[in-house]
Amino acid sequence: MLRTVYLKSLRDRWLGAVIAVASLFAIAWMGLWAYADMGDEATDFISQMPEAYLSLLGITSDSGVAGLMLSNMFNFLGPFVIAGLGISMGAAAIAGEEAAGTMNVLGAMPRSRARLLRSKALAAATIVLVAGVAASASYVVAAALAGADVGSMDLAAATVHMLVVCLMFGSLSLALGAWTGNRALASGVGVGLVVLSFLASGLLPLFDGVASWAKASPWYWISGSQPMTTGIDWAPLVVLLAVTAVFVGTAWWGLVRRDLGAGAARAPILERLREDPRLGRIGAMLAGSASTRGIATKALTDLRPFLVVAGGAMLLQALVLGPLFSAMQRSAVNIGEVVDSMPESILAMVGFADFSTAEGWYFGELMTIVAPVAVAVIAINAGAALASEEKRRTVSVLATMPVSRRSLAIRKAAAIAVGSLVAGVALFAGVAGGSAIAGLGMDVAHIAAAGVLLAGLGTLLGSVAFVAGAVTGRVNVAIGASTGVAVLGWGINSFVPVNPDLADWARVSLFYYYAAGNPLEIGLTWWHLAVLVGVSAALVAVGVAAYSRRDLRG
Amino acid sequence: MTPTPVIEVDRLTKKFGRFTAVDDVSFAIHPGEIFGFLGPNGAGKSTTIRAILDLIRPTSGACRVLGLDSRRDAVEIHRRIGFLPSDLALWPSLTGRQTVEYLGGLRGGVDWTRVGELSERLGADLSRKVGEYSSGNRQKLGIVLAFMHSPRAVILDEPITGLDPLVQLEFHTLIREMADAGGTVFLSSHTISEVERVADRVAFIRRGHLIAVEQMAELQDKALRRITLEFGAPVPERAFRGIAGVHEVTVDGPTVAAQYEGSMAPLLAVATAHDVLSVSSASVDLDEIFLEFYRDEVEAAGDDRTTAGGRDGRVA
Numbered sequence: 059m060l061r062t063v064y065l066k067s068l069r070d071r072w073l074g075a076v077i078a079v080a081s082l083f084a085i086a087w088m089g090l091w092a093y094a095d096m097g098d099e100a101t102d103f104i105s106q107m108p109e110a111y112l113s114l115l116g117i118t119s120d121s122g123v124a125g126l127m128l129s130n131m132f133n134f135l136g137p138f139v140i141a142g143l144g145i146s147m148g149a150a151a152i153a154g155e156e157a158a159g160t161m162n163v164l165g166a167m168p169r170s171r172a173r174l175l176r177s178k179a180l181a182a183a184t185i186v187l188v189a190g191v192a193a194s195a196s197y198v199v200a201a202a203l204a205g206a207d208v209g210s211m212d213l214a215a216a217t218v219h220m221l222v223v224c225l226m227f228g229s230l231s232l233a234l235g236a237w238t239g240n241r242a243l244a245s246g247v248g249v250g251l252v253v254l255s256f257l258a259s260g261l262l263p264l265f266d267g268v269a270s271w272a273k274a275s276p277w278y279w280i281s282g283s284q285p286m287t288t289g290i291d292w293a294p295l296v297v298l299l300a301v302t303a304v305f306v307g308t309a310w311w312g313l314v315r316r317d318l319g320a321g322a323a324r325a326p327i328l329e330r331l332r333e334d335p336r337l338g339r340i341g342a343m344l345a346g347s348a349s350t351r352g353i354a355t356k357a358l359t360d361l362r363p364f365l366v367v368a369g370g371a372m373l374l375q376a377l378v379l380g381p382l383f384s385a386m387q388r389s390a391v392n393i394g395e396v397v398d399s400m401p402e403s404i405l406a407m408v409g410f411a412d413f414s415t416a417e418g419w420y421f422g423e424l425m426t427i428v429a430p431v432a433v434a435v436i437a438i439n440a441g442a443a444l445a446s447e448e449k450r451r452t453v454s455v456l457a458t459m460p461v462s463r464r465s466l467a468i469r470k471a472a473a474i475a476v477g478s479l480v481a482g483v484a485l486f487a488g489v490a491g492g493s494a495i496a497g498l499g500m501d502v503a504h505i506a507a508a509g510v511l512l513a514g515l516g517t518l519l520g521s522v523a524f525v526a527g528a529v530t531g532r533v534n535v536a537i538g539a540s541t542g543v544a545v546l547g548w549g550i551n552s553f554v555p556v557n558p559d560l561a562d563w564a565r566v567s568l569f570y571y572y573a574a575g576n577p578l579e580i581g582l583t584w585w586h587l588a589v590l591v592g593v594s595a596a597l598v599a600v601g602v603a604a605y606s607r608r609d610l611r612g
Numbered sequence: 613m614t615p616t617p618v619i620e621v622d623r624l625t626k627k628f629g630r631f632t633a634v635d636d637v638s639f640a641i642h643p644g645e646i647f648g649f650l651g652p653n654g655a656g657k658s659t660t661i662r663a664i665l666d667l668i669r670p671t672s673g674a675c676r677v678l679g680l681d682s683r684r685d686a687v688e689i690h691r692r693i694g695f696l697p698s699d700l701a702l703w704p705s706l707t708g709r710q711t712v713e714y715l716g717g718l719r720g721g722v723d724w725t726r727v728g729e730l731s732e733r734l735g736a737d738l739s740r741k742v743g744e745y746s747s748g749n750r751q752k753l754g755i756v757l758a759f760m761h762s763p764r765a766v767i768l769d770e771p772i773t774g775l776d777p778l779v780q781l782e783f784h785t786l787i788r789e790m791a792d793a794g795g796t797v798f799l800s801s802h803t804i805s806e807v808e809r810v811a812d813r814v815a816f817i818r819r820g821h822l823i824a825v826e827q828m829a830e831l832q833d834k835a836l837r838r839i840t841l842e843f844g845a846p847v848p849e850r851a852f853r854g855i856a857g858v859h860e861v862t863v864d865g866p867t868v869a870a871q872y873e874g875s876m877a878p879l880l881a882v883a884t885a886h887d888v889l890s891v892s893s894a895s896v897d898l899d900e901i902f903l904e905f906y907r908d909e910v911e912a913a914g915d916d917r918t919t920a921g922g923r924d925g926r927v928a
Binding site for chain 2: 350351352353356450451452453454455456457458459460461462463607608609610612
């Protein structure tokens with residue numbers, strides 16, 4: 059192993075990992091605190107919950123409210139965050155050095171590529187393992203702070219299961235990055251597979267006949283064997299670790315055989331793919347050719363890959379969810395019945411929508427997580443674009459054109475609103491389409507309201523990125539601040555309202571103004587939209603003023 | 613009476629925190645001039661340029677271009693001048709042609725005839741993506757971008773970086789043509805030979821301090837030359853003291869080395885009184901001229917470690 063490479067990779071990533079763990083801790087603590095305050099009342103509700111529902115969450119009825127919150131952390135939020143760290147590091151391990159042009163220096167050192175790969179891979183594994191263990195430890199601290207009892211749950215086993223799955227996803231991105239030299243491709247495919255795997259493990263078990271297929275999804279093994287109650291199930295873990303080893307081996311095999319990329323130039327394998335007329339056309343369609351008509355249109359076309367991937371994924375999922383809902387209503391295992399059998403207050407407590415109606419189903423399956431993530435990816439990228447001109451130093455050329463700083467910043471900000479609106483339209487088109495295909499008869503005006511509010515949410519998140527980037531000129535600050543606001547806001551809005559005494563506090567979260575009352579059921583609440591748009595406008599104004607006043611970087 | 617300066621830097625000071633990058637710098641550049649801006653890396657050249665272009669804002673002092681204030685009238689200034697940044701960065705996913713379209717669009721339109729002429733002269737290939745360019749090709753595109761709207765003045769920061777010698781020559785012809793037609797060229801460089809070859813006037817900056825501004829022709833007139841004389845026998849040092857135009861005489865046995873300016877005659881008159889075996893002479897380059905003529909200013913700027921330890925400590 060190359061000690062300096064290993065240590066530098068850790069140094070580059072430790073802050074991100076600390077922020078990730080701190081966010082997970084904050085959400086866990088917030089949730090546990092809100093639940094714990096409810097006392098015996100909550101425990102009684104839990105014990106009334108149907109066994110099938112508890113088994114889906116991987117907890118026993120006596121683990122209480124803390125069990126609910128912790129299974130949320132272990133089976134949902136935690137693995138997304140920790141796998142995200144692994145994918146990001148795995149994808150950047152080799153391909154990141156190539157994109158930055160630093161591979162020219164690193165590759166010319168008297169050290170083999172195999173050792174370089176090994177050092178980078180070990181650094182990624184270290185971050186994943188330490189962050190995962192620290193996150194689990196922080197949940198115990200959060201539980202103690204909130205006065206919740208977690209004694210009956212095997213958190214160590216849950217941690218091991220989660221970490222093995224996260225390592226596997228990280229190693230996949232490592233292999234892709236090492237083979238292609240393309241970091242975007244490696245992390246994009248990694249994240250795509252995480253989402254697919256998550257959806258497969260959550261949706262497939264709802265259907266007879268295909269239920270066992272869920273076991274082919276790596277995500278299933280985070281909680282599928284219920285490690286929190288039954289301990290570690292070694293057989294699937296050994297299989298997953300073997301797959302991880304194969305990916306690492308594949309990474310090595312690919313890396314030692316190919317030409318290394320230098321700087322922005324494309325890696326040879328992609329060049330060959332691009333030269334293939336059929337594949338090249340698909341690639342060009344996806345990336346598009348950037349518009350050179352002006353700053354705003356170029357900013358928008360720069361977003362096209364995100365619009366196509368994030369907006370397209372949301373649209374497709376929305377289309378599929380409609381027929382899925384009517385299929386489920388006909389099937390023997392009717393989740394509507396399962397949900398119906400729960401006390402009303404339980405539903406409110408866990409923040410789950412009423413899955414028995416089409417509006418509730420779409421809200422729970424699409425609008426709580428997938429749509430906000432999709433619009434956030436688009437809008438945050440649009441918001442950070444102003445700062446990224448400074449990072450790439452192209453601002454020296456752009457800001458010396460006869461366009462004022464103010465106008466330059468406003469035109470960049472316009473792409474946030476337009477990009478978010480495109481995401482809103484995709485949500486509308488998907489839900490309206492899904493409803494029409496399945497004949498669910500949902501109110502079109504209410505669907506439009508959901509789309510508009512999603513656009514408002516995106517605009518606000520993008521504006522946070524914009525103002526942070528405009529003030530500091532740093533892309534990582536822009537992305538970090540807006541992602542932090544998104545995660546915290548989501549956490550507050552999801553977990554604080556479960557305690558009726560604290561419900562009003564949800565209003566400090568921007569998610570409240572997007573989701574409160576489920577717009578698919580109640581339509582547009584005008585003042586919620588006004589809050590989202592008004593705060594966005596104020597943030598953009600502050601950003602524009604700051605950008606006009608300060609020294610530009612680069 | 614001198615005409616209104618095209619570029620005027622007036623007591624410019626720029627501090628970054630406690631570090632002073634540019635300290636009370638003033639100079640003016642006039643129409644038809646190629647103005648060389650010479651200094652080592654980190655001397656404050658790019659900081660000065662970025663302040664003229666309103667990319668950064670002066671801590672004190674002001675910059676004016678074509679009589680316009682660099683802060684208040686930045687947009688109008690940008691419209692009338694061309695700029696090539698040092699270590700040029702462009703958008704890797706755009707082709708050269710798309711880059712011209714994009715930035716030309718922001719200027720209100722592209723004169724493709726002019727772009728065609730410039731590309732042909734420099735051998736710039738606009739068809740490929742910028743990300744696939746070599747640094748030389750990217751630099752050629754940068755020159756096209758700086759000149760494509762026939763600006764009245766251009767500011768060029770290290771323009772010949774990465775260009776091969778033939779293209780450098782063509783580029784220098786280009787800026788000479790521009791100056792001859794009444795245009796103004798502000799050429800920042802750490803390459804002495806480039807400034808020597810093309811500049812009409814040259815400013816020398818060091819550690820944020822402007823050491824001097826000189827006409828190139830005058831500078832070359834009073835340029836120091838170095839002479840080494842070999843004598844048949846050791847000669848006394850005092851024989852070479854006080855000769856008109858002679859600086860820094862060193863005597864090492866029968867070898868005498870001296871720097872002189874102007875005519876060689878007074879020195880030769882003294883030398884021929886002794887038994888001269890050989891004479892060799894060489895000109896001193898621009899950097900040494902400055903160091904020689906402006907030793908005090910250079911030392912005051914903190915360049916000499918022995919005299920400016922305290923300043924070093926403060927700057928760091």
